[in-house]
Amino acid sequence: MPFVISDECVACGSCVDSCPNGAIVEGEERFEITEDCVDCGACVDACPVNAIKET
Numbered sequence: 001m002p003f004v005i006s007d008e009c010v011a012c013g014s015c016v017d018s019c020p021n022g023a024i025v026e027g028e029e030r031f032e033i034t035e036d037c038v039d040c041g042a043c044v045d046a047c048p049v050n051a052i053k054e055t
Contacts, residue, residue, distance in 0.1 A: 003054055005030055005031050010051070011026070018042045022036065
């Protein structure tokens with residue numbers, strides 16, 4: 001999984017709505033990307049604070 005959600009996440013949920021595979025879930029402090037991620041990158045463009053980075 002080449003994408004991670006950084007501490008810059010403001011938990012707005014935009015990434016969740018953009019994920020076609022349902023691979024983003026709410027974590028304790030921010031959203032997290034699960035192993036169901038298919039590396040499409042849709043979440044990267046949806047994030048308004050650029051908190052999703054490629055590893």
